[in-house]
Amino acid sequence: MISYVHEVEDSVVYRQWYEDERSSIPDYDGSIVDDRSKILAIKLHRSIIVDSLPMDIKWYLVTFYSGYMDEFRFLKCNPWSTLTGNSYRLGEAYRNIYRDPVDFMDKNVAEAVSKIRGIEGNDSALRGFRPILVASSDVNTEEDCIIIEGCHRAVALYSSTSAGDMDAGLRFAFLGVSEGINKNDFAFHPEYKGYNK
Numbered sequence: 001m002i003s004y005v006h007e008v009e010d011s012v013v014y015r016q017w018y019e020d021e022r023s024s025i026p027d028y029d030g031s032i033v034d035d036r037s038k039i040l041a042i043k044l045h046r047s048i049i050v051d052s053l054p055m056d057i058k059w060y061l062v063t064f065y066s067g068y069m070d071e072f073r074f075l076k077c078n079p080w081s082t083l084t085g086n087s088y089r090l091g092e093a094y095r096n097i098y099r100d101p102v103d104f105m106d107k108n109v110a111e112a113v114s115k116i117r118g119i120e121g122n123d124s125a126l127r128g129f130r131p132i133l134v135a136s137s138d139v140n141t142e143e144d145c146i147i148i149e150g151c152h153r154a155v156a157l158y159s160s161t162s163a164g165d166m167d168a169g170l171r172f173a174f175l176g177v178s179e180g181i182n183k184n185d186f187a188f189h190p191e192y193k194g195y196n197k
Contacts, residue, residue, distance in 0.1 A: 001068070002145065002175065005061040011039055013059045013174045017132055017149050018042040049075075049148055053134065054180030062133075062175045066161045069154060070094065072133070073146045079112040080151065090147070094158050112152060119156035121165065126157050134176040145175065 018025075018038040025032075025045045032041050043050050070091025074080035084092040097113055119125050132149035147154055161167070 001064070003063045004175075005063060005172070008059045008061050008174065010057075010059050011035065013132060013176070014039040014042050016130060016174065017046070020149060021045065046149075053176060054178040056180065057134070057176045057178040060175045060177065062173050063170050064173060065169065066157055066171045069158045069161075071145075072131075072154060074151050075146065075148060079106065079109040082106055082109045083112065090154055090158060093155050094162065097155070098159065115152045116155045116159070119153055120159055122156075125153060126160060129153050129157060129171075131173045132176070133173050134178070134181050136181045137177050137179050146181070148176075 015035055015038055018032075018041055021042065022032075022038075025041055032038055070089065072090040073088045074084065074090065074093070076088055080088055080093065083096050085096065097116065129150060131147050131154050133145040134148055135144045135146065157171075
């Protein structure tokens with residue numbers, strides 16, 4: 001069950017997102033040090049996702065139990081379509097990777113699996129991990145939440161807690177809530193369909 005802690009400014013979410021992805025931001029040379037630059041950098045780097053968020057989105061710090069992450073959903077794109085059999089549920093990706101391996105011949109899928117396995121057991125990568133989620137305003141379960149940042153780490157965390165390597169206790173996340181988000185159609189990620197701005 002998702003529990004609200006308190007509302008947060010969008011700048012808090014974007015700063016965290018920047019910190020999570022700073023090593024993958026093109027031309028990052030260490031010169032982006034102030035909050036305003038960090039926020040602008042992540043908005044430009046992930047503009048396809050950021051620009052698709054509804055204008056009325058409100059951000060919250062929330063808690064959830066990592067043992068219930070299996071119902072979180074992914075953005076509808078490859079490799080998650082292949083890894084989940086088009087269900088886009090985190091638990092399905094975990095089961096397919098670890099119990100019933102899917103065909104890893106697809107380059108995107110193989111890279112995702114390699115990245116997930118590289119994160120597992122990396123205590124520093126998972127301890128303070130806060131996924132960034134979005135949901136409609138009627139959110140009340142993990143099933144209603146779409147991960148927009150931290151998909152690979154979310155699978156690695158779920159795997160680590162399922163295996164008993166990490167505590168499956170209470171975790172924090174950022175949750176963006178808006179009437180304009182529909183778990184069945186917002187989840188499409190145009191970046192993987194040749195989308196150009």
